[in-house]
Amino acid sequence: MSDEKFKFDLPIDSPVEPIRLQAEDKLKFRCHKGVSCWNACCSKANVTLTPYDIIRLKQHLGTTTTEVLKNHTVPFELDAGSMPGIKLRTDNDGACLFMTDEGCSVYENRPTACRYYPSGLLSMRAIDKNIDERSFLLIKEDHCKGHDEDQIQTVQEYRENQGVVDYDDYNREWYVIVLKKRSTGPTIGKPSEMSLQLFFMASYDMDRFRRFVTSDSFRKTYNLGDGFYQVVESDDLALMQFGFKLMRQVLYGELSIPEVEGAWEKRSQEREEILKMRKEIEVMEHDKNKEEELAATILGET
């Protein structure tokens, strides 16, 4: 059981069986504007987005992560009934909204899956390990004529040329969080609705997550110091990396963020008092309705 592995792969939604490759394996492929299939892959786009992808798209579009999510993504489930994921929004025919005749309109900041195509990342984690192992997938689809070109490079060279190495490094901890959830199975350790909301916000919506982290109640719960708040006020990457730590703490109980002494006890006491108050109000409402019903019945009979 200890060597059982769980995998997460960046999507290549294709009926073609992928070939598994290692970083040093060779790849014969080149994509350029002169290929006869120019834009074919973006016309049927199935692009799962990672946390760092959203930050780069936000920078490119000069907007907020909340707006990127609203205008350019659609939700899906990374795991049936489990972790929320997002994909790039397409038109009704499946074409990416960033596609133009000239190519990709967000090219310098295009997502991880777009950089990899026609390959993909395969991240695997053994049940007893805290780090993932990486290998790569290659899909040779008939419509993709880049495979007929002469350029030969290793997978690692291809990753470097596509600028995807940093993307993988920044997202690596997030892949491990998703893989760790996958290893707990569909029911065992099912995260609460609240922790899934935290996962979504801390994975994809840095601007909302920033408001959460800098709120009074968060500051009263965690002991993080002024220096931390100064950094995360403006640094999306630092905030994203902090979000990974917080997710591990909330989802898996890996305590690495210092808590203010007694804060949780105080908050649970406050929560209990609020729940008690709500219950009392519900009982009062219920009694009031019953009294009104009774009065209406009596009056109706007289």
Ligand code: SF4
């Ligand atoms: S983001 Fe760019 S590269 Fe990716 S599918 Fe859209 S147009 Fe193609």
Ligand code: SF4
């Ligand atoms: S060669 Fe492949 S990756 Fe390049 S445009 Fe054609 S289908 Fe897309």
